[in-house]
Amino acid sequence: MFKDLVKLQAATFLAAALLVCFSGVFSKASADASCARSCHIIEPYVESVRDITLLAYAHAEAGLSCIDCHEQTEETQVYEQKIWDRGEYDDPLPAREYDSDFCFRCHDSYETLADKTKDFAEKYDKNPHDSHLEEPDCYECHRVHKPSNFICAGCHTANWQERLPQGWTAE
Known part of the structure; x- marks a missing residue:
């Protein structure tokens, strides 16, 4: 015992x-x-x-x-x-790249997003969620903790920096 x-x-x-x-x-x-x-x-x-x-x-x-x-x-x-x-961490931390399925847990689908952003075509001449690029992963454009990047500007030239909303870049 x-x-x-x-x-x-x-x-x-x-x-x-x-x-x-x-x-x-x-x-x-x-x-x-x-x-x-x-x-x-x-x-x-x-x-x-x-x-x-x-x-x-x-x-x-x-x-x-x-x-x-x-x-x-x-x-x-x-x-x-x-x-x-x-002390073996990166500073800043490396960017995480979540695939679209992760984002669609809350944001439904590309079709839903294209419908929600259809007014963008009037203001920006393009609906970014109705694109010839088919369905790129959301992280290709969207950033959460830093400005998002309008990837369309890589091929479609325009004065994007003046046209995009705050929080977006066109690099």
């Missing part, structure tokens, strides 16, 4: 130690606004939510939080904490 009690105490101690260790992982590596206070590398992304010309702002206004797109699995959190502790 004494051996069982010692084993139980050892197991309890180990579980508590792991909880203390990993609680730091979860608080530092979670992608939310509280992370910016302890993790300078996330701060520009959190700040982008305040820029009304960026999609980060529009997503926040729609009630989304960082982790709605930047899902944090336990494996991801442990990995991010490890590279943070070693």
